[in-house]
Amino acid sequence: MLWATRRGCHVDRTACVWLIRRFIDPEAAFAFFGDPSEAPDGAELFDVVGARLSHRGEDCSFETFLKEYELEDPVLQEIAEIVHDADLMDEKYGRPESEGLDAIVRGMQLALPDDQTLTGHTDVLYDGLYTYLSREVL
Amino acid sequence: MLSDMEERTRWVILVYQLPREPSRHRVAVWRKLKDLGALYLQDGVVALPEDAVTREQLEWLQLRIREAGGEATLWEARPGTVAEEGALVEAFRASREEAYRAIVAETERVRRKAEMGGGVLLEQLGKLEREFRAERRRDYFRSPLRIEAAAALRAARRAVREATGGTEGQGTGSSK
Numbered sequence: 001m002l003w004a005t006r007r008g009c010h011v012d013r014t015a016c017v018w019l020i021r022r023f024i025d026p027e028a029a030f031a032f033f034g035d036p037s038e039a040p041d042g043a044e045l046f047d048v049v050g051a052r053l054s055h056r057g058e059d060c061s062f063e064t065f066l067k068e069y070e071l072e073d074p075v076l077q078e079i080a081e082i083v084h085d086a087d088l089m090d091e092k093y094g095r096p097e098s099e100g101l102d103a104i105v106r107g108m109q110l111a112l113p114d115d116q117t118l119t120g121h122t123d124v125l126y127d128g129l130y131t132y133l134s135r136e137v138l
Numbered sequence: 139m140l141s142d143m144e145e146r147t148r149w150v151i152l153v154y155q156l157p158r159e160p161s162r163h164r165v166a167v168w169r170k171l172k173d174l175g176a177l178y179l180q181d182g183v184v185a186l187p188e189d190a191v192t193r194e195q196l197e198w199l200q201l202r203i204r205e206a207g208g209e210a211t212l213w214e215a216r217p218g219t220v221a222e223e224g225a226l227v228e229a230f231r232a233s234r235e236e237a238y239r240a241i242v243a244e245t246e247r248v249r250r251k252a253e254m255g256g257g258v259l260l261e262q263l264g265k266l267e268r269e270f271r272a273e274r275r276r277d278y279f280r281s282p283l284r285i286e287a288a289a290a291l292r293a294a295r296r297a298v299r300e301a302t303g304g305t306e307g308q309g310t311g312s313s314k
Contacts, residue, residue, distance in 0.1 A: 008190050055198050057205075089173060089195075089275070099271065 004031040004043035009115050011098075011105050012087040013047045014122035015062045015079065020046075021123065022130075023076070024069055032115040060087040075133045079126070097129075146223060148188040151215045152196050155182050156208035163206040170199055175276025177230055185226065187278045188214065231281045237273050238283035241266055242290045249294035252301040259298050267291055 003020055005013050009032070020028045031040050036048055046053035047061040056064045062083040066076060085091060085098035086105075105122060112118040152171075156164050174195055176184040186192040196212055203210040217223040245266050248259050270287055277284055 010190070010194070049197060049201050055201060088198075090170070 001025050001027065002029050002031060002040060002043040004033060004039050004045050005047045006036075007032045007034055007115055008109065009118060009122075010087070010109060011083055011101055012060045012062055014105055014119055015083045015126060016046055016053075016065055017119040018123045018126040019062065019065055019071075019076070022127075023071060023073075024065075030116065030119065058088075058092070060084050062087075075130055078133050079129060082129070101129075146216060146220075147227070149185050149215050149217075149226075150188045150193050150196055151179070151213040152176075152184050152186075152200065152210060153182060153213065154184075154200070154203050154208060154210035156203060156206060163203075163208070167199065167203060167206075170195075170202075173272075173276070175230070175233070175278065177226070177233060185215075187230075227279050231279050234273060234277045234281040235283055237269075238281060238287045241270055241273065241287045242283070245287070245290040245294045249290070249297045252294065252297035255301060259301070263291075263294055263298055266294075 003017075003025070005016070009017070017030060031043055033039050036045075036050075039045055039048070044053070045051040046065070048054055053064055053068060054061050059067070060080075060083060063080045065071070066080055081093035082095045082097045082101060085093050085095045086102040089102075104125065108118060108121060108125075112121060154167070156167060158164075171178075171184055174186060174192065176186045176196075178184050186196065193212075200210040200212050217226060245263075248262050248266065252259050270291055273287075274284060
């Protein structure tokens with residue numbers, strides 16, 4: 001399936017890409033566009049204003065994904081808190097990891113401006129976070 | 139102070155209006171804008187220097203305002219003159235000064251306590267360091283007080299570490 005979002009991915013979108021690949025659609029392909037009018041036809045949009053899979057109320061897009069796909073994995077819930085705090089900067093969950101994640105992904109974005117390349121690398125980052133939190137949570 | 143800005147800043151301007159009731163939406167929006175360090179040009183008109191983050195944050199806020207039954211439009215803009223832009227930059231710097239001053243004052247207090255051998259200061263210091271990082275994030279034009287606050291925090295952390303024999307101060311980036 002083709003998924004599409006805006007270019008210049010930061011924490012929320014890179015985390016959503018990882019979530020889609022690992023938990024929702026292993027065959028996923030991704031398109032990154034500048035303006036929503038350039039979105040490819042038939043693609044499932046995410047983290048785009050007005051899309052089903054986007055910010056909703058206080059939630060960031062990653063949290064909306066968990067709810068929409070009923071993913072109740074407690075490790076994913078923890079990652080959602082970290083992503084939320086990094087994305088919305090409102091310290092809702094007071095997760096100290098979010099500051100580090102924010103700095104790392106921001107830096108990776110500068111070093112790897114192409115979103116396909118970037119998300120290939122951030123996947124490894126979220127794999128690591130998932131593995132690490134699994135030891136603590138489960 | 140525009141000499142160090144060869145390329146002029148682009149600004150994002152949010153123009154919004156929310157229903158008077160329920161007031162919680164107005165408060166939530168106001169708080170979010172305050173967190174972002176946005177400057178009110180007048181009632182319902184706020185400015186931020188444009189970058190990927192500020193723009194995106196204002197886009198989500200625009201969505202929230204609309205969901206709450208309000209109206210919001212987002213603009214890219216540049217003040218008409220260099221002088222007006224200079225005044226805007228100065229207003230941004232000034233808007234951070236009070237917070238930095240409070241951090242410096244509180245940090246000095248912690249350092250003096252540590253030097254007199256006071257205990258359990260790490261938590262207070264950690265809180266001040268977090269406040270500083272939040273302040274730095276919304277300090278778009280490097281208020282001169284930033285350096286002062288950073289120096290005060292370094293001195294205080296040194297003092298606290300010495301007071302606790304240098305063991306307690308390790309690995310305490312978070313208070314968790």
